[in-house]
Amino acid sequence: MLDKDELILSSTEAAALLEIHVSSIKRWSDEGRLEAVRTPGGHRRFSLQTLLMFAKQEQLRIPLLGFAPYEAKVWRGLQQLRQGMVPKELLALMYQWLKEGKSGRLIRLILFFYRYGVSIASLGDYLLGPLMDQVGAAWEVGEVGIGEEHRMTQVLVDALYALRHVEQEPEGPVALVACPEGEQHELGAFLVRLILEEHRWRVLYLGADVPAEEVGWQQQQWRASLVALSFVPPLGRADVLRTIRVLDQLYNPDCPYTLILGGKGTAAVRCIHGSFKEIVIFQKLEDFELWLYQHHAQR
Numbered sequence: 001m002l003d004k005d006e007l008i009l010s011s012t013e014a015a016a017l018l019e020i021h022v023s024s025i026k027r028w029s030d031e032g033r034l035e036a037v038r039t040p041g042g043h044r045r046f047s048l049q050t051l052l053m054f055a056k057q058e059q060l061r062i063p064l065l066g067f068a069p070y071e072a073k074v075w076r077g078l079q080q081l082r083q084g085m086v087p088k089e090l091l092a093l094m095y096q097w098l099k100e101g102k103s104g105r106l107i108r109l110i111l112f113f114y115r116y117g118v119s120i121a122s123l124g125d126y127l128l129g130p131l132m133d134q135v136g137a138a139w140e141v142g143e144v145g146i147g148e149e150h151r152m153t154q155v156l157v158d159a160l161y162a163l164r165h166v167e168q169e170p171e172g173p174v175a176l177v178a179c180p181e182g183e184q185h186e187l188g189a190f191l192v193r194l195i196l197e198e199h200r201w202r203v204l205y206l207g208a209d210v211p212a213e214e215v216g217w218q219q220q221q222w223r224a225s226l227v228a229l230s231f232v233p234p235l236g237r238a239d240v241l242r243t244i245r246v247l248d249q250l251y252n253p254d255c256p257y258t259l260i261l262g263g264k265g266t267a268a269v270r271c272i273h274g275s276f277k278e279i280v281i282f283q284k285l286e287d288f289e290l291w292l293y294q295h296h297a298q299r
Contacts, residue, residue: 007048007072014046016116017075018060028054048075063112067105074109081118084286086126094127095134099144103155110159120163120198121285124191128156132187153187160190170200176224178206178215180243182235188263189230191285199292201226212243216250219257226258231265240269248274258295262288 011029015022028034029044034054036044052071055062067074070093077090097106113123132153139149177193179186186208196203204222206215219227227247231240240261247259251274258278261269266281273279282288 007075009046009048009051011044011046014051017048017051017062017064018055019062020060048072063108063115066108067112074112078113078116078118081113081122081126084122084126086130091127091131091134094131098131098135098152098155101151103158106155107159107162110156111162114163119286119289120191120194121289124188124285128187128191132156132185153185156187157190160187160194163194165197170197170202172200172202173226174204174222174224175201175226175228176204176206176215176219176222177228177230178210179208180215180229180231180235180239181209181211182239183230183232183265184208185230185232188232188285189228192228192230192260192262192288195285195289195292196226196228199289212246213250215243216247220250220252220255223255224257226260228260228262231261231263233265235263235265237266237268240266241272244272244274244279248276251275260288 009017011022011025015025018025025034025046026044029036029046034046035050036046039045048071052065054060055065064071064074073090073093077087080087080090094106094109110123110127113127114120118127135144135149135152138144139146144152175196177189177196179189189205189207193203193205204218204224206218215227215229218224229243244259253275256277258280259274259276260280260282262282262285264283267283269281272281280291282291
């Protein structure tokens, strides 16, 4: 009998956890080597602790064991991320790791989630974004200094670099991604870069604090068909409108592009117009990725 508070896995989930074929799970269960219970419908169910003990006994080098003694929190967090939920308990643990300088563990955790099917968009919306909100809140109340805030941010940027696939140069359309003038927080823009690269776009990444004039000139030089800018508070509506005004003045109809705006700094922006092919504002990376799918289907 499984305890109601235990984390319970199906045969398919157990096989994914142990990185083996599901037929092996069923065979070991039938042989009595791996304890399981049956549902009323006859399906096997395994407790997470049983699977972890089995992995240790069989010397299976599974990634989840690398997060001991927090395997249950990590696995529960994985399920929450897959469901589009913020894993609050795991966020508290990750913030503690950030404060303690356990950067290797954090990077491995983000890679673990990605490897187990959490999209980059979901990582941004439900894990890294909320984690950076927590870091920002700690800075605002004086819990951490500016240097500490920068150090924590850089750990997460390092994790995103580890997610990049740079084996070959994409041959898709050109996109330009940047943070506007005055914007030093690159995490959101970097996530957009990764999503575009996964969709086979060739991305020109300009980084932080880029004047609007430079964005416009670079777009024309490289004939980018998409320009994406990330605005994070304290940048807000006035900064967004000022940037759009400059880009609109520089816009060349012989080199058209879609302007993508994102980040919490765009939350108060409504009903904007310009010479661009299109202006689209996203508050969630998942919505941006859905738009990309639809955009690709129409190309």
